[in-house]
Every structure is written in C-alpha cells, then in structure tokens.
Amino acid sequence: MTATTHHPTAKQPPLSARVLRRTLRGMPARRHDVGFASGLVVPAADGSPLLTDHYFPRAAGDFPTLLVRSPYGRGIPWAPMFGILFAEQGFHVVLQSSRGTGGSGGTDALWQHEAADGRAAVAWLRRQPWFTGVLGTLGPSALGYTQWALATDPPPELRAMVVQVGVHDWHGFFYPSGHPGPFALESSLVSAVGRLHYGRGVVALARAGLRLQRNLRGIARKLPLGEAYVPGFGGRVPFLDEAMARPDPEDAYWRGADAGAAGARAAVPTSLITGWHDVCLDQTLQQYDRLRRAGCETSLLVGPWTHNSAMERGWPEVFAETLGWLRAHLCDDASGLRDTRVRVHVGGRQEWRDLSDWPPVAMERRWYLDGGDGGALTAKAPEGAPPLSFRYDPADPTPSVGGLLLSRAVGPQDNAALESRADVLTFTTPPLTEPLDVLGAVAVELRVTTDTGHADVFARLCDVDERGRSVNVCDGIRRLDPATADGAPGPAEVTVAMSPTAHSFAAGHRVRLQVSGGAHPRFARNTGTGEPPSTATRLVPVVISLHHPSALVLPEAGPETEGVDGAERARSQTKKAFMPSTSDR
Known part of the structure; x- marks a missing residue:
C-alpha cells in the first residue's frame, strides 16, 4: 500500500514552499516525491480543533513519523524546511499549529497546554493507518x-x-540572569511580535515588526514600562504584562513554565x-x-x-x-x-x-582588575589601590551592542563607541605572546559597593585585535543586592556569570573586560528605585565602585581540545551512536 492512499485528497505541497525548497543549498539528494494533506483537524486535550498538515513520501513502505508542534503557523519556513525536506528523506512529517495559533481553536498560552496537547497529538497518530509507532x-x-x-x-x-x-x-x-534580575526587554518584545503574527503570513509579520521598530526608541525611554510598550503592538499583550509584573519564578503564574x-x-x-x-x-x-x-x-x-x-x-x-x-x-x-x-x-x-564532552578540561586563569594604564588586566592583584568607580544614570542608560538577542544587530560587534563612554570601565591585557584558547564558563569575581543599593553590573569579554578593534565574545549581567549600599559592612563579593564560549585569542591580540551598569534596551534599565519595572516612574542614578581584588576568570583549554578540527577530521568507517558509557549510567 502506498502512503498516498491514506489521503484521498492528497496533493502537492504549496507552491511557495516548493519554490523556497529549491533555494535551500547543501541539501542531500531527494529520495522520494512528497505528498501533502492540509488542514487536518486534530482534537486538543480539551477538544479544541488543532489544524494539522501532513507531508509524506509518495512511496510504498513504512516510514517513521516526525511531530512538529508550532505556535508560529505551519507555512514558511516550516513547510519547506521540515515538511518537504524530511518527507523527501523518508519521514512522515506532521506539522501542527498549537492551540489558539495558526488557525487552531482554543486560547493561546505560552506553556499551559503544550504537554497535554502534545499527548493528544500522539493519541491521534496512533489511530492513523500509516503510523508505525516510531516517533521523533x-x-x-x-x-x-x-x-x-x-x-x-x-x-x-x-x-x-x-x-x-x-x-x-x-x-x-524573560529573566535570563535569574531572580532577582533584569527583564530581557528587547528579545521579549521581538518574540512577542513573532508569537502574535508569525502564523498570519509574511505581510502581517513584516508590518508588525516595522511597527515595533518605529516605537522601540520610545518604549525604551518612557516610563512606566508596562504602559510604554503598548504603542509598539497597537494594544496590550497579556503575556508581556504578566511576565513584567511577575519577576519571581516562584509566583504561581509560572507554574509549569x-x-x-x-x-x-x-x-x-x-x-x-x-x-x-x-x-x-x-x-x-x-x-x-x-x-x-x-x-x-x-x-x-x-x-x-x-x-x-x-x-x-x-x-x-x-x-x-x-x-x-x-x-x-x-x-x-x-x-x-x-x-x-x-x-x-x-x-x-x-x-x-x-x-x-562539554565543558572540556580547562584550567582556571585569573586576570586581576587594575586601574593603572587606563585599565589593565594583570596576573597579580594590585595592592593598596583605591576602588574604581563609575556613575550609571538610567536617564542615559548604557546602550547594548550586539550579544545574545533576537533582533538583527546581534552577535559579535565593534564595541569602540560603547567603550568610549564614561559609564563603561575597560580592563585590557598586554598583547598576547601566544594564542589563548578559552573554552567553557567565563565569570568575573567582583567586590562591589554602591551609594544607593540599587544597581545592575554588566560584564563583557572582548577580543581586541592589532588595530584596536574590540569585538564582544560573551557577557552576563547580575542584579546587586541592596546590601551593597553605603553603610553595609564592606564590599559585597559578587560573581557575574557570563555565557560560556569557545574562542581563541590570537597571538598579538589582547583580552579585554568591560564592566558597566547595564545594556539597554537588551535588558530593561535598573531605575535605581527598587520598584517593579512595569510600574516604576522615577529614575535615580547610582555610583558603582569596584574594590580590589576583583578578577576575570577564564577557562584556559586543556590538551584534549588541541588540534581537533571537526570540519577536516577523517570519518571512521563504522559510526557508533552516542550511547552513554557504563560510568554515565
């Protein structure tokens, strides 16, 4: 029996998906022609109709099934990249719009229904004559x-x-540095546009994206944030309201998130x-x-x-x-x-x-923050040196440049303009005499005081080349405890964890650490008052002081990582699945 007999109304995949499929380069040769059945109705856990598309090989035989459940519609890019490509390679592909999205019934929710609706989709698969019981x-x-x-x-x-x-x-x-921590403002807004408009077609998505872009500067500057974001969407977005108003992960709202x-x-x-x-x-x-x-x-x-x-x-x-x-x-x-x-x-x-494995074997190497030579990283902690201070003003917040974001201006960027600001401290090594490979978790250990008790500390690792171009490698942010205010018993010891990395600093390059009070609008600015970000209406500057010894901690790669280039490594004749070793079980 061929797969096509399971859908009497089976047809070719949509023309737009077929055209886009032809533009995808570097794909393996097609094994099968692809059939398509659209708009199948699959009941959710509560009976709501979930619209579902089925792509399948037009060939006799049994094929495993891939389930793709999406809150972003079932069209571009999922239709060509998942539906057509994997059906060509010998899989049934079931592409389903989550509850309340892409034409499916019920009410959209970020997480509340996904587990139950996923199980309901599998229950529906069990009733299909082409389902073999093998699922990915x-x-x-x-x-x-x-x-x-x-x-x-x-x-x-x-x-x-x-x-x-x-x-x-x-x-x-929404809060990538945990609680307490700043709200990931820009990525939250961009993801909300996708959530609300991705399944409505390319034109609707583009219009929504442009509206947010036009309003982003105003959103970033106005208070309170819970009202400022609304013009960027033409109305309120309930899950943004809830996320901003409920920063504590123990709040009942986040149950199951x-x-x-x-x-x-x-x-x-x-x-x-x-x-x-x-x-x-x-x-x-x-x-x-x-x-x-x-x-x-x-x-x-x-x-x-x-x-x-x-x-x-x-x-x-x-x-x-x-x-x-x-x-x-x-x-x-x-x-x-x-x-x-x-x-x-x-x-x-x-x-x-x-x-x-990850992370690989590495040796922790400390570079101490020194105020000499315009800000240096040294192998030995300075003795008797005064603290290093800067003033963070939320009315003129330190801007974000590149890094981990959803918008287009992301990833590695030139940090020259950022580093010229008075509210950004930089600490730099001399030119390296040999390459330095950093693989693993990066952190900065700081001894900090503030004059108000309300502040964030943003730390960033950069690679500075021979021309002086400083490019970000990884970074992280930490909200300080109010106990770091003046009058507290000495500086607070604070570790700012950065995202892990795998980066090689070339000989002649320099390692640089940035320390500042934020990265806006990537993260919502710390208003300096301790008020919730969604309702805060006042802005209070803060002076942040770094005391000695404070240090950048780098994981210097061990011997295991040397000379292994995966792009050129010869493949063995017999491949083995990544089964855990006996000691792992």
Missing part, C-alpha cells in the same frame, strides 16, 4: 519547548528529539543544537548538562550562529546534524553520526572542534 520530534525556539513539554511524560513511541536553538524555561527566557526538569530524568535520545550568540545558548547548555547527568544519550552542536542565523546560513550544518540523529534513532542508520558527542565552533580560529 524536532524544531527550534518555542518549537523546542513543545518537545520538552511532551518529554515531561514521554509516550512510549517517542524515540528521538532534536531541539534546535530551543527554549525549555519561559521564565528564564519550566519543562527543563524533563532533562534530569530523560530517557529519550536528544540532540541539542545552538550557537554561541543564540539567545537560548545558556538554556541549551543547561539541558545538555542535565541529560548527561541523567545518563541519557545526547549530542551537542554549537556553531558560530545567532538564534536566527542558525536556521538560515547555519541550516546546512543544522539539517545534517538533525537528519543524522533522526536516522540513527528512528531508522537504525548511524552513518550520519559523529565520532564524538560534542562539536563546537571556535571563534578566532574559525574552526570546528570535536570534543568528548
């Missing part, structure tokens, strides 16, 4: 959350997951894909650690990508990684798997490295 999931960003939600109580048919630049914790998305616990007890083989400048980088690495500790079969790919570019210019590598994992676990074909569990792209050297 895949998808990026919020489509990653739908996978983690299903994995909280995985159905027995679920054999593999591929989470691409994915989120598992919605509170962690973190599906990451699935990784701590997971048994479903899971491939994780991210980029060093992906807004979901930290969540992905957290999940990798949880899966490894649980003894779960897993792999990790980290490219030189942002959240968006991973699915654009990084798509050939992402697709190959995804296809290899799914064939290995759904089709018993391990020929597309790597020899090692981890592959990372190393900035500076611009090369791929294969590693046995």
Whole structure:
C-alpha cells in the first residue's frame, strides 16, 4: 500500500514552499516525491480543533513519523524546511499549529497546554493507518519547548528529539540572569511580535515588526514600562504584562513554565543544537548538562550562529546534524553520526572542534582588575589601590551592542563607541605572546559597593585585535543586592556569570573586560528605585565602585581540545551512536 492512499485528497505541497525548497543549498539528494494533506483537524486535550498538515513520501513502505508542534503557523519556513525536506528523506512529517495559533481553536498560552496537547497529538497518530509507532520530534525556539513539554511524560513511541536553538524555561527566557534580575526587554518584545503574527503570513509579520521598530526608541525611554510598550503592538499583550509584573519564578503564574526538569530524568535520545550568540545558548547548555547527568544519550552542536542565523546560513550544518540523529534513532542508520558527542565552533580560529564532552578540561586563569594604564588586566592583584568607580544614570542608560538577542544587530560587534563612554570601565591585557584558547564558563569575581543599593553590573569579554578593534565574545549581567549600599559592612563579593564560549585569542591580540551598569534596551534599565519595572516612574542614578581584588576568570583549554578540527577530521568507517558509557549510567 502506498502512503498516498491514506489521503484521498492528497496533493502537492504549496507552491511557495516548493519554490523556497529549491533555494535551500547543501541539501542531500531527494529520495522520494512528497505528498501533502492540509488542514487536518486534530482534537486538543480539551477538544479544541488543532489544524494539522501532513507531508509524506509518495512511496510504498513504512516510514517513521516526525511531530512538529508550532505556535508560529505551519507555512514558511516550516513547510519547506521540515515538511518537504524530511518527507523527501523518508519521514512522515506532521506539522501542527498549537492551540489558539495558526488557525487552531482554543486560547493561546505560552506553556499551559503544550504537554497535554502534545499527548493528544500522539493519541491521534496512533489511530492513523500509516503510523508505525516510531516517533521523533524536532524544531527550534518555542518549537523546542513543545518537545520538552511532551518529554515531561514521554509516550512510549517517542524515540528521538532534536531541539534546535530551543527554549525549555519561559521564565528564564524573560529573566535570563535569574531572580532577582533584569527583564530581557528587547528579545521579549521581538518574540512577542513573532508569537502574535508569525502564523498570519509574511505581510502581517513584516508590518508588525516595522511597527515595533518605529516605537522601540520610545518604549525604551518612557516610563512606566508596562504602559510604554503598548504603542509598539497597537494594544496590550497579556503575556508581556504578566511576565513584567511577575519577576519571581516562584509566583504561581509560572507554574509549569519550566519543562527543563524533563532533562534530569530523560530517557529519550536528544540532540541539542545552538550557537554561541543564540539567545537560548545558556538554556541549551543547561539541558545538555542535565541529560548527561541523567545518563541519557545526547549530542551537542554549537556553531558560530545567532538564534536566527542558525536556521538560515547555519541550516546546512543544522539539517545534517538533525537528519543524522533522526536516522540513527528512528531508522537504525548511524552513518550520519559523529565520532564524538560534542562539536563546537571556535571563534578566532574559525574552526570546528570535536570534543568528548562539554565543558572540556580547562584550567582556571585569573586576570586581576587594575586601574593603572587606563585599565589593565594583570596576573597579580594590585595592592593598596583605591576602588574604581563609575556613575550609571538610567536617564542615559548604557546602550547594548550586539550579544545574545533576537533582533538583527546581534552577535559579535565593534564595541569602540560603547567603550568610549564614561559609564563603561575597560580592563585590557598586554598583547598576547601566544594564542589563548578559552573554552567553557567565563565569570568575573567582583567586590562591589554602591551609594544607593540599587544597581545592575554588566560584564563583557572582548577580543581586541592589532588595530584596536574590540569585538564582544560573551557577557552576563547580575542584579546587586541592596546590601551593597553605603553603610553595609564592606564590599559585597559578587560573581557575574557570563555565557560560556569557545574562542581563541590570537597571538598579538589582547583580552579585554568591560564592566558597566547595564545594556539597554537588551535588558530593561535598573531605575535605581527598587520598584517593579512595569510600574516604576522615577529614575535615580547610582555610583558603582569596584574594590580590589576583583578578577576575570577564564577557562584556559586543556590538551584534549588541541588540534581537533571537526570540519577536516577523517570519518571512521563504522559510526557508533552516542550511547552513554557504563560510568554515565
């Protein structure tokens, strides 16, 4: 029996999807022609109709199924990138719009229905004559959350997951440095535009994006923030209101928002894909650690990508990684798997490295902050030096330049203009006499006081070349406890954790640390009053002082990482799945 007989009204995929499919380069040869059945109605857990499209190989035989549940519609780019491409390679692809999105019934919610509706989708699959009982999931960003939600109580048919630049914790998305911490303003606004308009077509999405862009400066400058954002959307957005008003992850509103616990007890083989400048980088690495500790079969790919570019210019590598994992676990074909569990792209050297695990073996190296020579990083802590101070004024907040964002001006950027500001301190090493490879978690250990008790500290690692161009590598932000105000018993010891990285500083380059009071509008400014960000109406400047010894802590790579270029490494004749070793189980 051929797959086409299961859908009497089966047709070709939409023309727009077929045209876009032809523009995707670096894809493997097509194995099958593709059939398409659109607008199937699948009941959600509460009976709401969820619109679903089915792509399938026009060929006789049994094929495994891929479930892709999306709050961003079922059209471009999911139709060509998932529906057509994977059906061509021998998979049924079921692409479903989440409740209240893309024409599906019910009310949209960021997380409340995803686990139950995912199980309802699997129950529907069990009734289909073409379903073989072999199931995988895949998808990026919020489509990653739908996978983690299903994995909280995985159905027995679920054999593999591929989470691409994915989120598992919605509170962690809005407050990436935890609680207490600043609201991730710009990425939250951009993601809300996608959530509200992605499934309405390209024109509607473009118009909404332009409206937000026109209003972004006003949103960033006006108070209170809970009112300032409204013109950018033409109305209120309930989940933004709730996220801004409820920063505490223990608030009842966030119950169920973190599906990451699935990784701590997971048994479903899971491939994780991210980029060093992906807004979901930290969540992905957290999940990798949880899966490894649980003894779960897993792999990790980290490219030189942002959240968006991973699915654009990084798509050939992402697709190959995804296809290899799914064939290995759904089709018993391990020929597309790597020899090692981890592959990372190393900035500076611009090369791929294969590693046995993440993070690799590294030695902590401390560079102490010294006010001499215009701000230096030295191997020895200065003695008897006065504290180093700067004034942060929320009425003229320190701007954000590049970094982990969803907008286009993201990733590595020239920091020259930022570093010329009086509210940004910089500390720089002499030119390196030999390359310095940094692979792992980066942090700065500070001894801090403030004059008001209300402040954030933003820290950034940069690579300065021979021409003096300073390019950001990784960064992090930390909200200070009010006890750091004058009158407290001495400086507070504060660690600002930056996102991990894999970067090689070339000989002749310099390592630079920036310290400032924020990165706006990437993060909502600290108003200096302690009031909730959604309702604060006053702005109070703060003086932040760094006391000695304070230090930048870098993970200097160990011998395991040397000379392993994954792009050129010869592949062995026999591939092995990434099964956990006996000691991992």
